[in-house]
Amino acid sequence: MQTHIFDVIIVGAGGAGMRAALESGTRARTAVLTKLYPTRSHTGAAQGGMCAALANVEEDNWEWHTFDTIKGGDYLVDQDAAEVMCKEAIDAVLDLEKMGLPFNRTPEGRIDQRRFGGHTRNHGEAAVRRSCYAADRTGHMILQTLYQSCIKAGIEFYNEFYVLDLILNEESGEPVTAGVVAYELATGEIHIFRAKSVIFASGGFGKVFKTTSNAHTLTGDGVGIVWRKGLPLEDMEFYQFHPTGLAGLGVLLTEGARGEGGILRNASGERFMERYAPTIKDLAPRDMVARAMVQEVREGRGAGPNKDYVYLDLTHLPKEQIESKLPDITEFARTYLGVDPVTELVPVFPTAHYAMGGIPTDIDTRVLRDNDHAVPGLYAAGECACVSVHGANRLGTNSLLDINVFGKRAGIAAAEYANSTELVELPADPQMSTISLVEGLRSGTGTERAINIRRAMQETMDMNAQVYRTEATLKEALGDLQELKRRYLNVSVQDKGVRYNTDLLEAIELGFLLDLAEVLVVSALERKETRGGHAREDYPVRDDVNFMRHTMAYREVSAHGEEIVRLDYKPVNVTRYQPMERKY
Amino acid sequence: MTAVIEVPVIDIPVATDVTFRVRRYLPEIDEEPHWEDYTVALFPTDRVLTALEKIKGDIDGTLTFRRSCGHGICGSDAMRINGRNRLACKTLVKDLDIKKPITVEAIKGLPLEKDLVVDMDPFFAAYRAVMPFLLPEGHEPTKERLQSAEERARFDDTTKCILCACCTTSCPVYWTDGAYFGPAAIVAAHRFIFDSRDAGAEQRLEILNEKEGVWRCRTTFNCTDACPRGIEVTKAIQEVKQALIFRRV
Numbered sequence: 001m002q003t004h005i006f007d008v009i010i011v012g013a014g015g016a017g018m019r020a021a022l023e024s025g026t027r028a029r030t031a032v033l034t035k036l037y038p039t040r041s042h043t044g045a046a047q048g049g050m051c052a053a054l055a056n057v058e059e060d061n062w063e064w065h066t067f068d069t070i071k072g073g074d075y076l077v078d079q080d081a082a083e084v085m086c087k088e089a090i091d092a093v094l095d096l097e098k099m100g101l102p103f104n105r106t107p108e109g110r111i112d113q114r115r116f117g118g119h120t121r122n123h124g125e126a127a128v129r130r131s132c133y134a135a136d137r138t139g140h141m142i143l144q145t146l147y148q149s150c151i152k153a154g155i156e157f158y159n160e161f162y163v164l165d166l167i168l169n170e171e172s173g174e175p176v177t178a179g180v181v182a183y184e185l186a187t188g189e190i191h192i193f194r195a196k197s198v199i200f201a202s203g204g205f206g207k208v209f210k211t212t213s214n215a216h217t218l219t220g221d222g223v224g225i226v227w228r229k230g231l232p233l234e235d236m237e238f239y240q241f242h243p244t245g246l247a248g249l250g251v252l253l254t255e256g257a258r259g260e261g262g263i264l265r266n267a268s269g270e271r272f273m274e275r276y277a278p279t280i281k282d283l284a285p286r287d288m289v290a291r292a293m294v295q296e297v298r299e300g301r302g303a304g305p306n307k308d309y310v311y312l313d314l315t316h317l318p319k320e321q322i323e324s325k326l327p328d329i330t331e332f333a334r335t336y337l338g339v340d341p342v343t344e345l346v347p348v349f350p351t352a353h354y355a356m357g358g359i360p361t362d363i364d365t366r367v368l369r370d371n372d373h374a375v376p377g378l379y380a381a382g383e384c385a386c387v388s389v390h391g392a393n394r395l396g397t398n399s400l401l402d403i404n405v406f407g408k409r410a411g412i413a414a415a416e417y418a419n420s421t422e423l424v425e426l427p428a429d430p431q432m433s434t435i436s437l438v439e440g441l442r443s444g445t446g447t448e449r450a451i452n453i454r455r456a457m458q459e460t461m462d463m464n465a466q467v468y469r470t471e472a473t474l475k476e477a478l479g480d481l482q483e484l485k486r487r488y489l490n491v492s493v494q495d496k497g498v499r500y501n502t503d504l505l506e507a508i509e510l511g512f513l514l515d516l517a518e519v520l521v522v523s524a525l526e527r528k529e530t531r532g533g534h535a536r537e538d539y540p541v542r543d544d545v546n547f548m549r550h551t552m553a554y555r556e557v558s559a560h561g562e563e564i565v566r567l568d569y570k571p572v573n574v575t576r577y578q579p580m581e582r583k584y
Numbered sequence: 585m586t587a588v589i590e591v592p593v594i595d596i597p598v599a600t601d602v603t604f605r606v607r608r609y610l611p612e613i614d615e616e617p618h619w620e621d622y623t624v625a626l627f628p629t630d631r632v633l634t635a636l637e638k639i640k641g642d643i644d645g646t647l648t649f650r651r652s653c654g655h656g657i658c659g660s661d662a663m664r665i666n667g668r669n670r671l672a673c674k675t676l677v678k679d680l681d682i683k684k685p686i687t688v689e690a691i692k693g694l695p696l697e698k699d700l701v702v703d704m705d706p707f708f709a710a711y712r713a714v715m716p717f718l719l720p721e722g723h724e725p726t727k728e729r730l731q732s733a734e735e736r737a738r739f740d741d742t743t744k745c746i747l748c749a750c751c752t753t754s755c756p757v758y759w760t761d762g763a764y765f766g767p768a769a770i771v772a773a774h775r776f777i778f779d780s781r782d783a784g785a786e787q788r789l790e791i792l793n794e795k796e797g798v799w800r801c802r803t804t805f806n807c808t809d810a811c812p813r814g815i816e817v818t819k820a821i822q823e824v825k826q827a828l829i830f831r832r833v
Contacts, residue, residue: 037704039747040650040658097728100718100781102736102743109730134743140657141743152717159704186697215652251655331814332655335674336629451641494645497612500698503645 001431002191006031007418008411009180009195011163011222014041015139015403016382016410017201018146021155023411024199028418032155033182033193035162035217035505038147042203042215043403046139047328048256049131050096050400051119052089056110057129062086064122065130069398070577072118072285073356073391074532074542076235076550078573081363081387085398085405092404093132101145103134104325114325115259118285118395124584127259127283131397136254136328142400160185162505164437166198166225167430168375175229175369177377178424181434185505188498190431190438196421197377197414200226200359200367201407204383207509208517209352209466210458213245213252217509222384224512226359227519231369232552234386234570235357236516237524240394240533241467243289245351246336247309253329253348255396257314257341258282260325264293265311265345266301272310277584284584287393287533290350294467297349304347311345350467356394356533357523358386360552360570365410371552371570377417377424381410388550391572392532441507444492450507453484453491457510457517465521470538474525481518488514515555522565523551544579548572599625602682604635607689610646611698621685628678632665632688636672636700649700656812659748663700664689669750669810691753693762707749710765714791716772719784735780742775742820744813751807751817763796767807767817770798774820777827789828798824 007028010017017032024030034041053060065086070077097103097111104112113129121128134141150157165181179194202222206214227233243264244253258264264282266272276292277284284292293310302308314322319342322330326341333339333346359380361367365387366374382403389402457480464477488511495503529543530536550570558564601623609617624638633651640647649672650660656674665675666687680686694702720729745768752758752766773792777785792798798821807817 036652036658036660037708037747040652040660042653042658044746045653045655045657094728098718098720098724100720100776100779102739102779103728105731105733105736107733109732109735111728135740137657137744140746144743144745148717151712152715215658216654217652328657335676336655338629449641449645495648497610497646499611500648500701502648502650503640 002189003194004031004191005194005423007195008197008199008414009033009193010199010201011180012041012200012202012382013038013157014201014203014382015043015142015146015400016407017199018150019404019407020199020201020381020411020414022146022149022153023408024415025153025155027412027415030155030415031158031193033158033161033163033180035160035185035221037159038150038157039143041143042218044140044143045213045215045252046142046400047136047252047254048116048259049114049133049138049397050093050142050404051116051130051397052093052132052401053086053130054090054093054111054113054132056106057113060121060128060130062089064120064128065089067123067577068119069389069395070391071124071582072395073393074582075548075579076388076391076531076572078388079575079577080573081389083575084363085389085401088405089401092401092408096142096145096404099145099149101134101141103132114256115283116396117255117258117283117289120280124279127280131256131259133256135324136256136326139400158182161191163221163225164434164508166229167192167426168229169424169427171424175375176424177375178426178430181431183434183438185500188501190434192426192431194423194426196418196423197379199410199414200380200384201382201410202384204355205513205516206352208457208461208513208520210462211245211250212352213242213250214352219509220512220516221509223358224515226367227515227555230555231367231375232360232554233357233519234360234550234552235388235523236519236553237527237551238356238392238533239352239520240286240354240356241290241350242353243286243293243350244312244348246332247304247347247349249336250351251332251336252351252353253312253332253346254326255286257312257326257329260321261317263313264289265313266296267303267307268301272296272301280584285393285395287535288584290467291535293350309347309349312348313345314341315343315345354394354399355383356386356388356390356392358384361385361387363387364413365406366413377421379410379414381406392534437508438504441491441493442496442501442504446490446492448487448491450491450493450510453487454510454513457481457484457514461517465524468535468537469524470536471525474521477521478518478525481514481521485514485518519553519565523553523567526567527551548579597627597629599627600682602626602635602677603685604639605685605687606639606647608647608699609696617696626677628676630677631673632675632677632686633661633672635677636688648698657746659746662691662748662750662753664691669754671748671750671812674812691749693753693759694749704749706762707752707766707768710769711747711772714765714769714773715784715788716776718776718779718782719787720781721783729781731780738780739775739778741815742771744815745771745775746813748812750810750812754806754810756804756806757800757802761796761800764800765792765796767821770821770824771815771817774824777824785827792824793828798828
């Protein structure tokens with residue numbers, strides 16, 4: 001076992017982690033730990049753009065962006081956080097340009113901007129061109145540019161180091177951050193990283209679902225680690241289903257396709273969004289579009305042999321525009337479905353895409369241990385965190401914005417804290433629970449294979465906790481998950497080796513996924529209303545009297561050793577926008 | 585925009601047994617790599633990555649490979665499939681001849697660690713060595729630097745690189761001389777040398793003018809054929825060579 005000492009440890013090398021590293025690395029001794037290589041992170045899969053009210057192509061301002069974000073989030077957004085994000089968005093885009101990001105340009109040579117779902121002029125009048133983009137690979141360019149800037153800045157990376165535990169100690173009876181425990185994939189060795197500050201920037205957990213735009217590696221490890229430490233998770237019931245996944249595959253096709261003029265059509269070719277959102281139609285927020293698509297299929301207007309998808313129609317757009325503004329998704333459709341978007345309709349259906357909920361933080365990215373208190377030295381940013389700037393439904397492009405704004409804030413806050421404090425002593429044997437987790441799976445003789453449990457979990461989540469939910473379906477999912485958690489105790493791996501043991505890694509990841517799926521479902525059961533991405537058919541309207549509040553879930557262990565999900569609530573921070581009916 | 589248009593009819597595909605011949609190497613057990621066959625049922629539209637996931641999940645959990653995004657943008661699953669470098673997640677069963685076993689092996693030229701996993705560190709070290717970051721000159725502007733659409737288009741192709749190493753590990757020069765920077769690093773240099781906002785071309789060209797630099801390229805076009813992003817890699821290398829000869833970008 002090796003022990004390392006740093007001021008700041010960043011867990012995850014996607015957009016939030018590397019943006020944090022660029023700030024922290026100049027202020028304090030910093031290392032970034034990633035279970036992949038930095039350029040493999042899923043920020044690279046983001047396509048359509050990053051919104052900021054630059055007003056390069058038409059009138060715009062950050063207050064309109066703030067309003068859209070709050071309304072898009074169905075008023076569950078913490079409004080002070082949304083103000084921070086939308087105000088700092090402008091500098092966040094300019095920072096990236098200065099680092100070299102190759103944005104598309106206007107004829108005047110400025111950063112070009114295009115329309116995106118839910119982003120409007122003057123509080124909903126019409127769609128506005130706010131999204132700054134680099135073709136349909138904006139996330140790829142952000143990831144590359146941040147990695148390149150990290151190379152320039154000499155940031156230290158530990159690649160293929162899988163963080164498995166957070167080390168907390170106690171001072172005056174309260175938890176304080178002492179470091180993390182990591183498993184080195186190449187050798188199987190356990191490492192302790194002592195640090196004054198730890199930033200989780202470890203991404204989402206889309207793999208709880210079967211149909212998802214998420215990478216295989218998006219297994220919620222960071223969120224799961226925090227959960228197992230007894231710290232709360234916020235708004236876990238709010239999961240976004242992106243309307244346009246390639247049907248049957250879930251591969252993402254950017255909302256930018258509709259921003260460029262693409263139209264959704266049902267089996268009879270009808271532009272059905274005209275009925276659901278008469279003003280902005282296909283550019284309504286994702287939760288509304290996803291529900292409309294499912295509704296079309298349920299009512300028999302789905303396309304294809306099983307009538308189980310709808311179409312994205314780009315055929316009326318000039319070939320030149322499609323190939324220059326949307327080259328990657330054009331290629332995805334051609335490669336995976338053999339469909340050419342220039343001349344043919346593309347089969348699409350909602351795909352699990354983004355966790356609005358996660359590790360609760362304040363606007364300085366400090367991780368909360370309850371409604372009012374932060375854990376000293378612990379930070380979170382990006383999809384794993386819940387600030388909450390996305391509320392009940394994230395607007396398109398606001399995730400690339402979130403990682404840049406709050407990644408930067410996390411890097412500054414973590415480094416400044418580290419520079420103001422001493423290293424916390426390690427508790428006794430901080431590596432023990434990690435060793436027993438790893439060795440339990442590796443040397444176990446259980447008869448269960450992780451893949452079978454993972455498949456069953458993903459099936460029940462897709463069936464019962466997806467776009468539409470009811471008490472009955474959620475109870476079904478909960479029963480299934482509890483049974484799967486029991487079976488998980490009997491999992492063992494076939495690969496008994498220490499080097500690059502991905503069999504072991506996947507079994508560990510499954511454990512985190514099962515925990516998070518359960519928190520999601522329990523939180524969803526208790527939210528008896530429909531708000532944003534959480535649509536309850538048995539409670540079809542928003543209930544501001546009883547549910548205008550964040551869910552805070554806590555892990556507790558009963559006297560019999562049983563794990564229990566206990567729910568509590570936190571008020572929404574409202575500054576200037578009172579809840580209104582959400583129409584588009 | 586008319587509200588109603590014609591829609592197509594699509595057939596339902598069927599699953600077929602497909603055999604994969606995988607070059608296995610478990611460093612803690614095997615002295616030498618060896619080939620093993622696995623047969624799994626797949627749809628024509630399934631990816632080779634789907635097959636590997638099935639083999640690992642249902643037949644042999646020790647089979648080891650890297651993968652992440654699953655749709656060709658993270659660059660984790662570069663491997664040699666039927667002797668050609670490709671991404672497993674971007675290679676579909678219908679595009680392969682399934683009458684004989686499909687061979688799958690690790691990419692060549694980097695140290696083999698286990699099964700389909702190689703040590704990527706030398707590859708990323710070469711990338712870092714060409715200074716793959718913007719080196720602007722003059723004062724930092726308060727707003728964005730201006731760049732015309734034409735200037736932006738000049739280096740568009742090489743911004744697509746996902747660092748999967750398909751190109752570098754398909755290069756015969758790289759196989760025999762691992763000190764050669766390799767195509768991917770030169771692509772990264774190209775992306776900045778031809779960016780109108782950058783002033784570091786001279787420094788990068790000096791690096792690429794060295795013994796292990798751009799002159800080792802023998803224009804075999806393997807790299808261009810291998811690139812899963814459709815980058816004209818050889819052309820980019822030629823442009824860097826010309827910039828060196830004429831010292832002008």
